[in-house]
Amino acid sequence: MDVQEKLQILADSAKYDASCSSSGSKRASKKGLGNASISGICHSYSNDGRCISLLKILLTNACIYDCEYCINRRSNNIKRATFTPEEICYITINFYKRNYIEGLFLSSAVIKNPDYTMDLIINTVSLLRNKYNFNGYIHAKAILGASPSSIKKLGQLVDRLSANIELPSEASIKLLAPDKNEKSVTKIMKQIKENKNKNFVPAGQSTQMIIGATNDSDYDIINKSSQLYQNYSLKRVFYSAYMPINQSPLLPMVTIPPLKREHRLYQADWLMRFYGFKAKDLLEKDDNFNLLLDPKITWALKNLSEFPKEINKVNYYELLKIPGIGPTSAKRIIKCRKKFKITFLDLKKMGVVLKRAKYFITCDNQYYFKRDNFNKNFIEKKLILEEKPQYEQMRLFE
Amino acid sequence: MNRVVTYIYDDTFIDLISLIAKLIINKARPYSIQSKKNYVATLFSEYKEYEFDPKIAKKLLNKLSHKIKKTIINIYLSNNKSKEVVIYYFIKNSLKYKDDIFQMRNLKCVHEGLKISKNVTRETHKFKGFTRFKLLNNDVLYAEISPTNDIIFLLSKHFKVRLRNEKWVIKDVERNIYCIYEKGKTYYVNDNVLEANKLEFDENENQIEKLWKNFFNTISIKERENKKHQMSLMPKKHWKYIVEMEDVYEKSDK
Numbered sequence: 001m002d003v004q005e006k007l008q009i010l011a012d013s014a015k016y017d018a019s020c021s022s023s024g025s026k027r028a029s030k031k032g033l034g035n036a037s038i039s040g041i042c043h044s045y046s047n048d049g050r051c052i053s054l055l056k057i058l059l060t061n062a063c064i065y066d067c068e069y070c071i072n073r074r075s076n077n078i079k080r081a082t083f084t085p086e087e088i089c090y091i092t093i094n095f096y097k098r099n100y101i102e103g104l105f106l107s108s109a110v111i112k113n114p115d116y117t118m119d120l121i122i123n124t125v126s127l128l129r130n131k132y133n134f135n136g137y138i139h140a141k142a143i144l145g146a147s148p149s150s151i152k153k154l155g156q157l158v159d160r161l162s163a164n165i166e167l168p169s170e171a172s173i174k175l176l177a178p179d180k181n182e183k184s185v186t187k188i189m190k191q192i193k194e195n196k197n198k199n200f201v202p203a204g205q206s207t208q209m210i211i212g213a214t215n216d217s218d219y220d221i222i223n224k225s226s227q228l229y230q231n232y233s234l235k236r237v238f239y240s241a242y243m244p245i246n247q248s249p250l251l252p253m254v255t256i257p258p259l260k261r262e263h264r265l266y267q268a269d270w271l272m273r274f275y276g277f278k279a280k281d282l283l284e285k286d287d288n289f290n291l292l293l294d295p296k297i298t299w300a301l302k303n304l305s306e307f308p309k310e311i312n313k314v315n316y317y318e319l320l321k322i323p324g325i326g327p328t329s330a331k332r333i334i335k336c337r338k339k340f341k342i343t344f345l346d347l348k349k350m351g352v353v354l355k356r357a358k359y360f361i362t363c364d365n366q367y368y369f370k371r372d373n374f375n376k377n378f379i380e381k382k383l384i385l386e387e388k389p390q391y392e393q394m395r396l397f398e
Numbered sequence: 399m400n401r402v403v404t405y406i407y408d409d410t411f412i413d414l415i416s417l418i419a420k421l422i423i424n425k426a427r428p429y430s431i432q433s434k435k436n437y438v439a440t441l442f443s444e445y446k447e448y449e450f451d452p453k454i455a456k457k458l459l460n461k462l463s464h465k466i467k468k469t470i471i472n473i474y475l476s477n478n479k480s481k482e483v484v485i486y487y488f489i490k491n492s493l494k495y496k497d498d499i500f501q502m503r504n505l506k507c508v509h510e511g512l513k514i515s516k517n518v519t520r521e522t523h524k525f526k527g528f529t530r531f532k533l534l535n536n537d538v539l540y541a542e543i544s545p546t547n548d549i550i551f552l553l554s555k556h557f558k559v560r561l562r563n564e565k566w567v568i569k570d571v572e573r574n575i576y577c578i579y580e581k582g583k584t585y586y587v588n589d590n591v592l593e594a595n596k597l598e599f600d601e602n603e604n605q606i607e608k609l610w611k612n613f614f615n616t617i618s619i620k621e622r623e624n625k626k627h628q629m630s631l632m633p634k635k636h637w638k639y640i641v642e643m644e645d646v647y648e649k650s651d652k
Contacts, residue, residue: 015618029562041526048618048624097561098539336503
């Protein structure tokens with residue numbers, strides 16, 4: 001089998017991993033090739049609109065496990081392939097030199113046993129770092145069940161490690177991934193957390209959850225995420241809308257992946273990490289997000305008694321609770337209002353999304369609309385109308 | 399009738415600063431400042447030139463902080479048509495407010511200036527990703543770009559670190575500027591020292607490009623296809639020089 005065909009098989013098997021971020025590490029370029037950029041760089045965008053920044057491949061897709069949702073499950077009749085370490089280095093170096101990619105994301109199915117798989121990954125990455133002096137970004141998968149010593153070895157070579165939790169509850173894991181359990185994932189997360197320093201996984205660890213394969217509610221999902229962020233200082237939790245790849249009585253019958261739901265979860269994730277929201281602020285137990293309005297607006301409408309907030313007075317954390325204002329514009333407001341009194345017109349120049357913010361603020365005690373319009377009905381109606389229409393334009397010849 | 403005066407400078411940054419220094423001394427309120435290259439005379443306009451004075455230009459620059467200078471240079475590299483006037487008012491207000499200028503977003507020159515500057519840094523960042531090199535048969539990596547703003551200088555700083563042990567050339571096709579890098583040094587030339595149609599590629603170049611296109615097509619998830627989103631993140635104007643979009647570009651109406 002030639003490299004061309006292997007790449008096709010092993011990229012195809014890797015494409016369901018959502019992570020592609022390349023930020024958070026500033027590996028310097030010494031001798032050799034490349035460096036890591038702290039901000040991360042997207043190099044291309046595939047036809048599904050997702051960013052491509054890393055060469056995302058599996059080392060092998062020959063798996064000993066049989067997880068219901070996974071394309072590489074043992075019982076699936078698909079073509080199997082395995083890269084040699086040299087082949088991976090060849091592709092990575094040549095892609096990197098031409099500036100196609102920011103680095104490598106190496107994952108793998110479990111071949112023979114976890115430690116054997118880990119050794120293959122370590123050999124590959126070590127070859128890349130030491131023989132080819134590659135200083136670009138490397139994200140590797142920590143294989144469940146691998147020994148602590150191999151995690152330690154790998155962590156010193158890469159920028160990011162990840163172990164996928166896949167599902168938000170132990171019951172769901174048991175149902176769909178009988179060879180896995182939550183403990184085996186958190187054990188690895190704990191080890192990575194305890195060892196993390198500037199030479200060990202400098203860009204931190206991440207994980208991923210599948211959305212919509214089980215009955216877990218959005219509340220279960222963000223609650224799990226917030227636990228993970230808290231307990232293991234994860235950098236990111238990725239959410240991946242469930243795609244019907246395999247047929248199984250255990251899996252839901254869907255044809256379209258729940259992309260809107262996935263989007264809402266990412267928005268909630270951001271609110272928890274950068275805006276000071278807690279999972280329980282955003283949702284009641286067993287609830288799902290409103291698909292019509294984003295989580296921040298939903299929260300604001302539920303807590304309308306806290307509004308309108310006066311832009312020229314309230315503190316940073318209060319500003320962050322206003323729909324249409326994020327950390328950047330909140331910091332700007334704080335700095336600028338020391339110099340002059342901020343008006344609605346100024347807000348636009350500061351990067352505030354006025355079309356959302358205007359319902360929830362006053363500028364120098366002025367409300368944007370007539371005062372008696374400040375009520376839930378009016379605001380909700382207006383905001384739903386402002387959301388982008390959900391239909392596609394009809395094409396003439398189709 | 400009041401005639402509109404356009405002030406003209408000699409196409410370089412330091413020349414513009416010299417002109418601005420003189421205008422500040424003369425307390426002028428310029429309506430338009432243009433480089434000689436871009437100035438088009440019209441019936442009701444007249445133009446004015448001052449003699450280049452490096453001393454007062456330097457004196458003015460010394461009064462500005464590093465952060466302010468960086469912002470002005472970014473604005474200067476933009477293709478915005480009224481950038482010179484924005485720079486004039488930005489500098490004038492910087493003399494008054496010092497670094498507090500960055501908080502004076504209610505002034506037109508500040509929010510316009512910062513917007514233009516951000517546009518330039520943002521485009522530079524995009525091109526850190528979108529630049530595509532091809533390996534020539536003499537081991538030189540060669541890339542063509544066609545950015546909206548004049549970012550080759552800012553962009554090359556990035557590749558100077560990343561590809562420090564390689565030899566590379568980046569060409570801004572529209573502006574006909576080459577940035578040539580070898581052993582830690584960059585050189586800028588603006589005539590056709592290299593002729594792109596005579597370039598010969600490394601024998602493996604084709605195979606690598608094919609591998610990349612193969613990867614690019616495979617990594618996309620069919621059920622999630624969203625070409626509109628793709629196009630908004632990677633606008634069509636860049637496709638010509640992005641190797642994986644080559645084929646789509648050829649088939650599209652340009």
